[in-house]
Amino acid sequence: DAGVIQSPRHEVTEMGQEVTLRCKPISGHNSLFWYRQTMMRGLELLIYFNNNVPIDDSGMPEDRFSAKMPNASFSTLKIQPSEPRDSAVYFCASSWGVTSTDTQYFGPGTRLTVL
């Protein structure tokens, strides 16, 4: 079975540009999570969806960040405009549900560099 798929794997952009990160969850999973990993803050949950509906976006740092899940097999995380402090590795994860019993499976991550 294919795991969580993220694209691109690497993204280099200039400050002020729009960045879109993409995620395809594992087929059949109904929950999707976006995390950000930085040296300073470690792994942080940004937002998660259940059945394509955003449940908790309290981790989204600013209005510059937005996430969508138009269907069960696709989600995007957009940063507009991007800033150098957004440089990080962004992970997408999916699971069967959102209870504590449901293991999250992570994608390979997107390394974002904003110059």
Next chain:
Amino acid sequence: AQTVTQSQPEMSVQEAETVTLSCTYDTSESDYYLFWYKQPPSRQMILVIRQEAYKQQNATENRFSVNFQKAAKSFSLKISDSQLGDAAMYFCACRSGTSYGKLTFGQGTILTVHP
């Protein structure tokens, strides 16, 4: 709110030896799960093992086992017969029943395996 603490930024072990990575956590929930994830240089987050808080028996997955001390809120990972491929960053994480999807991660421990 949950907190997860990994007090060992780095650990090292000789190939074929045993190493234990420490983790303590704090949660007010009675229903929660604990996880260890491995992050090799490829950045992929890989689930190593998980433990249900209501189970007294320590989880085991091949060479990986945990020592779950519920009263002490301790959740250590033991790697037996260490292999070069075990070298990675290891993250301890906690997820409670009422936090829905939110995984709270520790700071991580870098494990080096010497041949």
